[in-house]
Amino acid sequence: MGYFKDTARGIFWIGSFRGFTRILSLVKTILLARLLSPEQFGVFGVVALTMSLLEVLTETGVNTVLVQQKGKVTEYINSAWVVSIVRGFGIAFIMVLLSGPISVFFHIPESAHLIVLCAVIPIFRGFINPSEVNFQKNLLFKEEFIFRTVIFSIDAFVSILLAFILRSPESLVWGLMVGALVELILSHIYLNPKPHFNISKESISFIVHRGKWLTATGILDYFIQNGDNIVVGRLLGSTPLGLYQMSYQVSTLPVTEISNILSKVTFPIFMKISANRKQLFAAYLKTVGVVAVLVGFAALILILFTNTFVSLVLGQKWMSIVPTLRVLAIFAFVKSLVLSSYAYFLAVEKQEIVTVIPLFAFVAMFVTIIPLVNSFGMIGAAVAALIGALFSMIPVLYFLLKTQKND
Numbered sequence: 001m002g003y004f005k006d007t008a009r010g011i012f013w014i015g016s017f018r019g020f021t022r023i024l025s026l027v028k029t030i031l032l033a034r035l036l037s038p039e040q041f042g043v044f045g046v047v048a049l050t051m052s053l054l055e056v057l058t059e060t061g062v063n064t065v066l067v068q069q070k071g072k073v074t075e076y077i078n079s080a081w082v083v084s085i086v087r088g089f090g091i092a093f094i095m096v097l098l099s100g101p102i103s104v105f106f107h108i109p110e111s112a113h114l115i116v117l118c119a120v121i122p123i124f125r126g127f128i129n130p131s132e133v134n135f136q137k138n139l140l141f142k143e144e145f146i147f148r149t150v151i152f153s154i155d156a157f158v159s160i161l162l163a164f165i166l167r168s169p170e171s172l173v174w175g176l177m178v179g180a181l182v183e184l185i186l187s188h189i190y191l192n193p194k195p196h197f198n199i200s201k202e203s204i205s206f207i208v209h210r211g212k213w214l215t216a217t218g219i220l221d222y223f224i225q226n227g228d229n230i231v232v233g234r235l236l237g238s239t240p241l242g243l244y245q246m247s248y249q250v251s252t253l254p255v256t257e258i259s260n261i262l263s264k265v266t267f268p269i270f271m272k273i274s275a276n277r278k279q280l281f282a283a284y285l286k287t288v289g290v291v292a293v294l295v296g297f298a299a300l301i302l303i304l305f306t307n308t309f310v311s312l313v314l315g316q317k318w319m320s321i322v323p324t325l326r327v328l329a330i331f332a333f334v335k336s337l338v339l340s341s342y343a344y345f346l347a348v349e350k351q352e353i354v355t356v357i358p359l360f361a362f363v364a365m366f367v368t369i370i371p372l373v374n375s376f377g378m379i380g381a382a383v384a385a386l387i388g389a390l391f392s393m394i395p396v397l398y399f400l401l402k403t404q405k406n407d
Contacts, residue, residue, distance in 0.1 A: 020152075024152065024153065027156075027160070028156050028159055028160055029249070029314075031160055031163060032159075032163055032172070033246065033313075035164070036163070036167070036168075037317070038239045038242035038243045038317065039242055040169045040242065041169070041242030041243075041246060042108065042238030042240070043110055043111050043114065043238055044114065045229060045233065045241050045242060045245045046108050046111040046241070047111055047118050047169075047173065050098070050099075050115050050118075051095065051115075051121065052222060053226070055122065056219050077129075077131055077195050078196050078197070080195070081129070081130050081196075084126045084127070084130065085126040088122040088124070088125055089122075089126065091119075091126075092120065092123050095116070095118065095122070098115075099111075099112045099115040099116050100112055106238070106241075107237065108233070108237075114170065114173055117170070117173050117177075118173050118177075120177055121176055121177050124181050125183075125184070127184050128180075128184050129188050129191050129194065130195060131191040131192060131193055131194075131195070135147070147190070150182070151179055155179030155182070156175070158174060159171050159174070159176075223362055223366075224358050224362050224365060224385075224388055227362070227365055228244070228248075228365070228373075228381040228382070228384060228385050229241065229244065229245060229381075231369050231370060231373050231381060232378060232381050236377060236378070240377065240378055243318065243320060244324060244381060244382075246314065246318060247321035247325040247382075248328055250314075250321075251302065251329045251331070251332050252331075252335070253298075266284075266343045270284070270343050270344060271347050277348070277403075280344070280347060284341075284343075288337065288340045288341075291336050291337065291340045292333075292337060295332065295336040296333055299329040299330065299332055299333040302326075302329045303330075306325050306326055306329075307322055310322055321378070323379050324378045324382045327382035328385065331385050331386040331389050334386065334390055334393065335389045337393070337396075338389060338393060338396055342354050342357075344400075345399065348403060353399050356395050357395050357396055357399075358392060360388075360391045360392045360394055360395050361391055361392035362388065364392075365385060368383075368387050368388075369384035369385075372384045
């Protein structure tokens with residue numbers, strides 16, 4: 001039962017970090033919701049959608065591959081760094097190139113200059129020391145808590161300060177930019193081993209090959225998480241996009257936090273006990289139970305007190321998100337159960353399964369979202385997201401049964 005102690009320790013430290021950052025994020029969201037309009041949130045939403053899409057399209061799965069490696073990963077650090085740098089510059093170039101066409105696609109011309117400004121961020125991220133993976137691989141949760149807390153605090157402080165000064169969505173971009181730069185600097189000062197420009201074709205080929213399924217998974221996850229945002233922005237405009245993204249952010253907060261905490265803790269621990277499949281499956285079931293209780297409780301509270309929450313926290317100008325928020329709270333609960341399975345499938349080195357799961361969700365949402373949005377607006381987008389989450393449960397249950405029979 002050694003994994004239980006590791007899990008508890010990891011949950012404490014990562015939970016402490018996520019709790020601290022959520023307090024800051026809540027303050028940040030409240031201030032921005034009162035300082036910026038839904039339309040301005042929609043403008044930044046286009047920028048976030050663009051950067052996220054390009055990041056997943058070029059995702060190499062470096063961190064996951066390094067965690068999966070037995071023993072030290074020193075020999076792969078240099079190659080991982082080179083891959084990340086090339087990827088960062090590639091994303092930046094494409095962002096600048098497509099800034100105009102993207103703003104035209106969404107009919108939001110003011111988003112173009114923000115996309116160009118945001119292009120610096122992936123370059124900074126590309127130079128970050130890949131040795132950060134040792135936090136997770138070696139279960140150094142306390143050290144990661146300190147490291148991440150410093151970075152996030154600076155990011156939040158800059159965003160909040162500039163929000164008061166600029167009163168524009170640029171404050172969000174500058175906050176992300178400063179946070180990425182701080183992480184870049186700290187990763188090279190405090191983390192070892194230090195990467196060097198040493199290209200190994202064999203190592204790069206290994207990383208890219210092992211990460212290909214994760215790349216496909218990331219692309220599907222992107223369209224599942226953002227397909228509704230894209231359709232809302234394209235069909236309904238910047239103000240509905242800002243409203244919908246705020247409701248999505250608030251409703252999925254329990255999923256994001258609990259899933260991030262447990263996945264970062266359970267994946268490396270699952271890897272350590274992966275040879276004992278019965279123990280691994282028992283640990284997985286316990287994880288699902290914890291997620292179901294925590295996210296279910298949070299979703300129920302949000303559904304029951306939606307009007308009060310929106311009125312007191314975000315303000316009256318956001319009250320139109322209440323019906324959408326309730327649907328998305330149910331979506332968040334279903335999705336949390338699906339996400340809980342990813343660490344288990346990765347631990348048994350079945351990357352292809354975590355690609356199939358979001359594929360089901362994507363197809364279901366893709367078929368339903370446009371007619372639903374045309375008929376019901378933002379609520380239709382939320383219903384389409386929920387349908388996708390429900391359909392993604394099908395392959396999860398199928399593959400769980402299959403892996404248990406094989407064992």
